[in-house]
Amino acid sequence: MNKTLRTFLRRPAGIVGLTLLGLVCLVAVLAPLLYPASPWDIAGMPFARPGEDGMVFGSDTLGRDIAAGVVHGARVSLIIGVTSTIAALAIGVTLGAVAGFAGGMTDRVIVRITEIFQTIPNFVLAILLVAILTPTLSTIIFSIGLVSWPPLARLTRSQVQSVAQREFVQAARCQGQSAASVLVRHVLPNAISPIIVTGSLTVAAAILIEAALSFMGLGDPNHMSWGYMIGAGRTVIRQAWWMSVFPGLAILLTVVAINLVGEALNDALNPRISRS
Helix, strand or coil: CHHHHHHHHCCHHHHHHHHHHHHHHHHHHCHHHHCCCCCCCECCCCCCCCCHHHCCCCECCCCEEHHHHHHHHHHHHHHHHHHHHHHHHHHHHHHHHHHHHHCHHHHHHHHHHHHHHHHCCHHHHHHHHHHHHCCCHHHHHHHHHHHHHHHHHHHHHHHHHHHHCCHHHHHHHHCCCCHHHHHHHHHHHHHHHHHHHHHHHHHHHHHHHHHHHHHCCCCCCCCCCHHHHHHHHHHHCCCCCHHHHHHHHHHHHHHHHHHHHHHHHHHHHCHHHHCC
16 A cells, blocks of 8 residues: 555645645535625625625626636536445446456346447436436436446456456455455455546546536536536626636536546556556
8 A cells, every 4th residue: 555655645746636636535524614794695786796895706708707607517517426436336336346257148248238328328318317316416417327338347357357367366265255255355355446547537527528418408407517617608608708717617627637636547457557
C-alpha cells in the first residue's frame, strides 16, 4: 500500500486530478452552506452578466443564479456518477467473475449476454430506459448502471481467468476450499487492480451520460444538473454565453480530474510501472 501511494504521489497529473476532484467534492458537500436557497429560486434580474447584481456567474433567462446551479449541480452529478458506477461494478464484476471462474456453458451464456448489451450503443439504450421508466434520479442511476457494466464484466472475466491458473489458486483448491471461497478470498483480490482503474473512469463516463440525458430534457426535473443548465442556455448562447459555459466548464474539470486520477491509479497499481 505504501509503495502504491508513493507511486501515485510521484505522478504530477494524478496530484492535479486529485486536487481538482477534491475541490469539486468539497463544493458539492458545502453546497447548502454556500447557497442555502434553492437553485430554482429567482435571485435577480434575467440575463445578468457575470459579476452583476451580486451573482458571480450571472443569471439565466428567469433570473436564477448560475453559480447556485453549478454548485448544487455538482452534488447531482457526483451522486449519479458514483452510485451508477457502483451498480455497474456490482453487475459487471459478479457476472465476469462467475464467467471467468466457472467456464464452460456458464461462461458462454454470460459472454453472449454481454455481447448483446454491447451491440446496442450505451447512450441510445440509456435514453430508451429513462424515457420508458420516466426521468427520476433513481431511474437515471439504474439506466446508466445497466448500460455501463459490459466492459467491466469482460475485464473481470479476463482477469479472473488469468489469476485462476496460478499456483496459489490451485493450492487452495487442493486444500478442499469451496469454489466460492477460492474466488472471493484468492482470485478476486489479485484481479481487482485494473477493475478499480476502469471503475474510476466509468464514473467520468456516467457523469457525461447524465449530462447528455439532462441536456435532452431527460433529467430529473426536481434536481438542478449541469446538463440541464447547458440545455437551457443553448437557445440563447449568443446573448447569454455564461449560461452554458460555466456548467460546461464544471463538467470538463470534473471529467478531466477523474481521468487524471484514473491514469495515475493505473500507474500506481501496475506492478511493472510501480517497480520502475
